[in-house]
Amino acid sequence: MDRPPTEGHIIRRYDGELDHLRLNVLEMGGLVVNLLGNALIALKTQDEDLAHQAVAMDYEVDQLEVDVDQEIAKIIAKRCPVSSDLRMVMAVSKSVSDLERIGDEAVRIAGLAIQLIENEGGEPNSQMLRDVNRIGDMAMSGLRSAIEVFDIWDEEKALQVIENHKAMEEEFQADLRHLLTYILEDYRNIGFAISVVLVIKALERIGHHAQNLAEYAVFQVCGEDIRSQQP
Amino acid sequence: MTPTLYSASDSDVSMNYDAQKQKSHRDASRLRKRIFSAVREQDSVEDDSTVGNWSVPAPRISCRNVDVNYGEKQAIKRVSLDIAHNEVLSFIGPSGCGKSTLLRCLNRMNDTIPGCRVNGEIKLDDEDIYLNHIDVVPLRAKVGMVFQKPNPFPKSIFENVAYGPRIHGLTATKDELAEIVESSLRRAGLWEEVKDYLDHPGTSLSGGQQQRLCIARTIAVNPEVILMDEPCSALDPIATAKIEQLIDELREQYTIVIVTHSMQQAARVSQRTAYFHLGKLIEVGDTASVFTKPLHRLTDDYISGRFG
Numbered sequence: 001m002d003r004p005p006t007e008g009h010i011i012r013r014y015d016g017e018l019d020h021l022r023l024n025v026l027e028m029g030g031l032v033v034n035l036l037g038n039a040l041i042a043l044k045t046q047d048e049d050l051a052h053q054a055v056a057m058d059y060e061v062d063q064l065e066v067d068v069d070q071e072i073a074k075i076i077a078k079r080c081p082v083s084s085d086l087r088m089v090m091a092v093s094k095s096v097s098d099l100e101r102i103g104d105e106a107v108r109i110a111g112l113a114i115q116l117i118e119n120e121g122g123e124p125n126s127q128m129l130r131d132v133n134r135i136g137d138m139a140m141s142g143l144r145s146a147i148e149v150f151d152i153w154d155e156e157k158a159l160q161v162i163e164n165h166k167a168m169e170e171e172f173q174a175d176l177r178h179l180l181t182y183i184l185e186d187y188r189n190i191g192f193a194i195s196v197v198l199v200i201k202a203l204e205r206i207g208h209h210a211q212n213l214a215e216y217a218v219f220q221v222c223g224e225d226i227r228s229q230q231p
Numbered sequence: 232m233t234p235t236l237y238s239a240s241d242s243d244v245s246m247n248y249d250a251q252k253q254k255s256h257r258d259a260s261r262l263r264k265r266i267f268s269a270v271r272e273q274d275s276v277e278d279d280s281t282v283g284n285w286s287v288p289a290p291r292i293s294c295r296n297v298d299v300n301y302g303e304k305q306a307i308k309r310v311s312l313d314i315a316h317n318e319v320l321s322f323i324g325p326s327g328c329g330k331s332t333l334l335r336c337l338n339r340m341n342d343t344i345p346g347c348r349v350n351g352e353i354k355l356d357d358e359d360i361y362l363n364h365i366d367v368v369p370l371r372a373k374v375g376m377v378f379q380k381p382n383p384f385p386k387s388i389f390e391n392v393a394y395g396p397r398i399h400g401l402t403a404t405k406d407e408l409a410e411i412v413e414s415s416l417r418r419a420g421l422w423e424e425v426k427d428y429l430d431h432p433g434t435s436l437s438g439g440q441q442q443r444l445c446i447a448r449t450i451a452v453n454p455e456v457i458l459m460d461e462p463c464s465a466l467d468p469i470a471t472a473k474i475e476q477l478i479d480e481l482r483e484q485y486t487i488v489i490v491t492h493s494m495q496q497a498a499r500v501s502q503r504t505a506y507f508h509l510g511k512l513i514e515v516g517d518t519a520s521v522f523t524k525p526l527h528r529l530t531d532d533y534i535s536g537r538f539g
Contacts, residue, residue: 008537080495082522083535223524 005088005153005220014079021071021092028064028099029147031057035103036143036206039110040136043199044129048117054110061103068096084220091220095150098209098216102143105202105209112195112202119191128182128189128196131175132203138168139203139210146213153221161214162226168207175200282526283516285505287315291456291486292337297351299332299341306332309351310512312505314456319478319487321497321518324507325533330490333507334458337488338374339367355456372399375449379461381441383433383448388425391433391444392416395452411451419447420477439470446477450485457481459489463496475500494534498522506530 006018035057042051072093075081081089142164149158179193212227219225286293290313299307307329314320322330332341339360341347353360360370372395383391392412395401402408412429416422421443425436433444442462449457459478463471478487478500491497497504498518505515506529514527525531532538 008532010536010538014536081535082494082498083525083531085535086523 005084011079017071017075017079018085018088021068021075021089024064024068024071025092025095025099026147026151028061028068028096029143029150031061031064032099032102032106033140033143033147035061036106036109036140039106039113040133040140042110043113043116043136044133046113046117048114051110051113051117055107055114058103058107061100065096065100068092084223087220087223091150091216094216095213098212102206102209105206108202109199112199116192116195128179128192131178132196132199135168135171135175135200135203138164138171139206142168142207142210143213146210146217149214149217153217158214158218162211165207165211168204172200172204281311281512281515283514283521284503285312285512285515287313289316290314291316291356292488293352293354294333294336295352295354297333297336297349297353299329299336299350300346300348301344302346306510307336308510312512312515314486314488315503316486317482317484318503319482319489319501320503320505321501322488322490322505322507323492323494323497323533324513325538326492327509328507329510330505330507331460334460334488334490337456337458338371338376339365340371340376342367369399372452373454374456374458375452375454376458376460377442377445377449377462379464381438381445381465383436383441383444385432385434387430388416388433388436388444389429392447392451395448399452401452415447415451416444418450418481419443420473420480421447437470439466439473442466442470442474443477446474446481450481454485456486456488459487461490461492464492471496494522506533508533 006022007015009015035054038050038054038057041047042054072089075089079085142161145157145161145164148154149161176197179196182189183193215225215227292314294310294312297307297310298305310329310333312333322334324330335341336349336353337355337360341349349361355370355374359365384394386394389412392415393408396408396411402411413422413426416425421440424440425431425444428435433441436444442465446457446462463474466474475496478489481487482502489497489500501518503515504518504521506513506521506525506527508529514521514525514530516526521530522534525534
């Protein structure tokens with residue numbers, strides 16, 4: 001893949017349109033990474049303001065998704081993309097909807113953070129949150145790598161993201177068991193534990209969406225649809 | 232009780248963990264091979280060979296190592312290609328790539344061009360059409376042709392269609408001839424428009440109608456194969472759509488080869504697509520896969536509008 005995927009058309013405006021599409025996805029990716037980062041920090045540091053900021057960022061993400069969808073409709077109508085261009089447009093179209101969902105999950109985490117901060121008032125539950133930090137890091141690194149793979153194709157990294165999600169699922173199961181032991185220890189932990197379960201579930205979903213993003217990148221570059229074919 | 236239950240299931244997990252990990256490594260490398268072999272395939276394609284499925288079982292037309300020279304200039308270089316029954320095969324490629332030349336070879340239209348030599352083998356239903364004893368007149372009835380510009384004879388609509396069956400002696404009576412004319416015009420989707428004007432000159436029709444008249448003229452002599460050399464390039468979009476619909480209907484009875492400069496037309500009408508470049512057949516494959524995942528870089532560049 002020696003040529004940038006959007007370049008080389010005789011009609012140069014077409015290059016520009018595809019490039020713009022690509023940049024929009026990257027911008028959306030950057031926003032979503034920030035959103036998730038803020039939500040996780042807010043949860044970790046009990047920073048309610050930061051959590052509210054994260055919730056507010058989702059509007060921009062949603063707006064970008066709408067913009068990209070409109071651009072895609074225009075490109076299909078005007079340029080009839082084929083071959084690698086067609087695969088790129090399809091990959092972009094699917095990627096933005098996954099990015100938007102990642103944004104939603106991150107907002108859910110921020111919302112739960114706000115709830116925890118308000119209700120629990122700094123109860124000694126940092127141990128339960130330790131699991132969240134670990135799976136949170138995994139989700140974050142998966143998401144970052146997936147966006148990097150979309151930006152600059154890297155087959156190793158793409159496979160890593162796809163592999164990463166399996167590890168995340170295992171982590172998710174282990175965390176569930178772990179949280180259950182806290183509940184068994186003391187029933188008063190139930191409320192908090194349920195919130196933590198919702199957070200780690202959201203993170204697990206984000207990992208899954210990151211895997212989807214990597215799969216779209218594989219489709220774009222290799223023309224292979226590898227969804228639901230993973231071992 | 233409960234804690235032991237948990238530790239038991241934990242140890243189960245850890246017991247299987249290594250085995251699982253090994254399996255997952257194996258699966259990952261298999262996946263890797265599957266995904267990336269396609270990319271490597273594209274990178275390693277040699278420029279001289281045709282990629283894709285150029286051959287089909289039981290072809291109607293088969294070309295093997297066809298070379299065509301116009302004097303010193305070689306227009307087609309070692310092209311091997313099969314054309315199946317009841318399929319529409321489109322030839323695409325930049326101007327001068329040899330697609331029209333190869334099309335014309337399929338019914339020996341190049342015979343009349345001075346200095347044109349055709350080497351290699353072209354078989355229609357397993358019979359070599361370039362053997363000396365082959366009479367080109369019945370061959371061209373079997374392999375009909377429709378040209379870029381509609382070219383009706385300067386005669387009536389009826390005579391345009393009736394001419395072929397008459398000279399080939401396909402009919403015994405006037406009624407039979409009228410029947411053939413009607414059914415050909417019907418199959419060409421023109422009957423309803425011209426049935427009351429059969430004695431009007433063919434040239435009085437619109438461009439799209441003239442082209443359909445030419446198609447009716449071609450199918451009147453009961454061909455097996457229809458060659459079309461950019462049949463819609465002089466037509467408006469509506470007339471083009473009518474011809475494309477007609478091609479789709481005719482496919483049930485005939486084998487159709489179409490040369491087109493419109494890639495979208497190739498994508499719309501054909502089941503297989505062949506891409507030519509500088510006299511070489513670069514790639515042949517199912518139209519859908521050629522337009523979504525071409526194997527050769529040149530095909531990719533051409534269809535996505537990167538050179539031409």
